[in-house]
Amino acid sequence: MKTPQGLQPLIDDGIIDAVLRPLKSGKEASVYVVRAGDEVRCAKVYKDMAQRSFQARVQYQEGRKARGSREQRAMGKATKFGRREQEAAWKTTEVDALYALADAGVRVPQPYGFFHGVLVMDLVTDAEGFSAPRLGEVELEPAQARDYHAMLVRDVVRMLLLGMIHGDLSEYNVLVAPDGPVLIDFPQVVSAAGNNAARTMLLRDVHNIRDSLARFAPELADTHYGEEMWALFEAGELRADSPLTGQFVFDTHAADTRAVLWSIEDARQEAIIRQQGREEADAAD
Numbered sequence: 336m337k338t339p340q341g342l343q344p345l346i347d348d349g350i351i352d353a354v355l356r357p358l359k360s361g362k363e364a365s366v367y368v369v370r371a372g373d374e375v376r377c378a379k380v381y382k383d384m385a386q387r388s389f390q391a392r393v394q395y396q397e398g399r400k401a402r403g404s405r406e407q408r409a410m411g412k413a414t415k416f417g418r419r420e421q422e423a424a425w426k427t428t429e430v431d432a433l434y435a436l437a438d439a440g441v442r443v444p445q446p447y448g449f450f451h452g453v454l455v456m457d458l459v460t461d462a463e464g465f466s467a468p469r470l471g472e473v474e475l476e477p478a479q480a481r482d483y484h485a486m487l488v489r490d491v492v493r494m495l496l497l498g499m500i501h502g503d504l505s506e507y508n509v510l511v512a513p514d515g516p517v518l519i520d521f522p523q524v525v526s527a528a529g530n531n532a533a534r535t536m537l538l539r540d541v542h543n544i545r546d547s548l549a550r551f552a553p554e555l556a557d558t559h560y561g562e563e564m565w566a567l568f569e570a571g572e573l574r575a576d577s578p579l580t581g582q583f584v585f586d587t588h589a590a591d592t593r594a595v596l597w598s599i600e601d602a603r604q605e606a607i608i609r610q611q612g613r614e615e616a617d618a619a620d
Contacts, residue, residue, distance in 0.1 A: 471506030504540035
């Protein structure tokens with residue numbers, strides 16, 4: 336096939352030898368099957384995003400840290416430099432996450448490097464050596480669905496202990512290899528400690544997987560692993576081997592709305608003070 340423009344620099348530098356075929360294409364990136372020596376891998380070529388796309392990313396990027404204070408301030412603005420920094424951070428976040436997750440034993444494609452804006456990593460295959468199907472494309476026996484669910488829950492725990500939440504986990508972002516599920520697609524990974532929507536996103540991730548696998552093992556539909564692991568995480572008691580039951584007692588007490596409103600007002604005042612400080616710092620630059 337004709338070499339895509341984004342992959343030609345990798346061929347010129349000898350990082351890959353040939354592009355074999357396209358694997359998938361989405362709004363964020365296009366993925367190709369490539370050959371590097373005797374190895375068949377995949378290369379993820381990120382697409383440059385329009386300004387409208389950055390607005391959809393705001394909820395994910397909250398709590399992320401840029402390379403320096405200048406870059407951090409710029410990312411909060413709609414300047415050309417700020418958009419470039421956001422774009423760079425969006426791409427490199429997945430690379431950094433993959434290396435950290437692989438080191439922690441999370442089942443993800445092994446990364447091999449980030450070259451000219453392209454992520455090179457393992458090609459996840461099925462038993463016949465073809466590209467592995469997504470979780471939503473396979474039929475499972477009940478016991479197999481339970482095993483996959485247990486593996487995925489444990490990987491979500493490992494991610495959480497690293498301070499990460501996938502943020503977009505579903506049956507479409509899990510590949511099925513011969514030895515079990517593999518998590519993919521991490522550019523939107525969420526900071527567990529720095530993002531105000533972290534709990535909501537974690538529960539959405541866990542519930543998505545639960546609901547998908549409950550089609551084959553219906554008893555999974557009544558479990559609440561996300562709520563359980565988040566409660567342990569907040570209490571500082573979550574461990575990689577923490578026994579999880581999927582049972583959770585929900586708080587049914589009425590909320591103290593007056594205290595909530597006071598907290599919101601305090602946060603608003605603090606935000607105003609921080610913004611004033613940033614404006615003063617910008618003026619001093």
